[in-house]
Amino acid sequence: MERAIFAGGCFWCMIQPFDSLPGIQSIFSGYTGGYVENPTYEQVKAHETGHTEAVEIIFDPEKISFSDLIDIYWQQTDPTDALGQFEDRGDNYRPVIFYFNEEQRVAAENSKAELAASSRFKEPIVTAIEPAQKFYLAEDYHQDYYKKNPENFKRNHARREQFLKENW
Template identity: 50%
Template sequence: MKKVSVLILAFFGIACQSKAKENKAVTAQTNQPIKMNTQDGMEVATFAGGCFWCTEAIFLELDGVKSVVSGYTGGARPNPTYEQVSSGATGHAEATEITFDPAKISFGELLEVFFATHDPTTLNRQGNDIGTQYRSEIFYHSNAQKQTAEDYIAQLTAAKTYSNPIVTKVSPAVAFYPAENYHQNYYNQNKGQSYCHYVITPKVKKVREHFKDKLKK
């Protein structure tokens, strides 16, 4: 895998825990796990790196990404709700399941963007979002993904890209439960919301600036 430069994007002092308060009128739905679909040559990547609003918005920008679903994975509780995951008691992480065309964008390139858009050195925390649900974790769907992720982390470590050790976990993919409907494509539908404006918009702008060759036309 070719060596890539990693861009550390700015973090802001606003927590996405407030999103529950901003969506009180929305009724939680009972979710069912997604089964990985690799038809038509597509592959799936599953990343957890803080608030899923951020990761969803970022990966939707990339050419070769067919879809991004925000959801919960990595825990034991079936069909979790947002409120249950937010309590930190389910073991689930906020995550995104990305369906992509490897002929247009590789798993390694997705990793490059993943590590450039969150802090992989903070344990169970991204900015003001604190808890195991905001942990940094890669859920691999194949041995090839596992090896690529481990090699990439080793490369970043050897290059001393970060001043602190990388704490990102690499784990086998397990059941992925889509989040409630109001979480899906949240950024593009709520750009005026404070968290979107101050935290997500700067990240999206920097992705557009630094990954121009990977953006949708």
């Protein structure tokens, strides 16, 4: 098994696209990239930790590759917005592909370059690619949020969904 960590705005919206794919063993909402140990949602939301909301995916590379996961990731985000995603604003919602090794870093950089060269977006691709740091699980009520709170999830996901329909 391998790990992938992606940040793309609210972690609630980043679980569903990966959740039922073959080769995905588990996926969790959490926080990473900051300087506070064991951050809480309230601390991250208040910009007190340097952390970004993210998802950690444990996957079987024999069934789904890191590159495949990146392709799915791009289709969930606005890669031209470094200051958050959709209605989620701030550094705690910035888009980031975190890598665990050189192979993942190269795959992420190549994929980003391909997206930029595609001219799909008029603005530059600004999604960060950074080394993975410790991942802290979010509180239980954030895990599988889209399943537990489908109506609220749908409302929170509406702007993202519209953007994705228009651009992908």
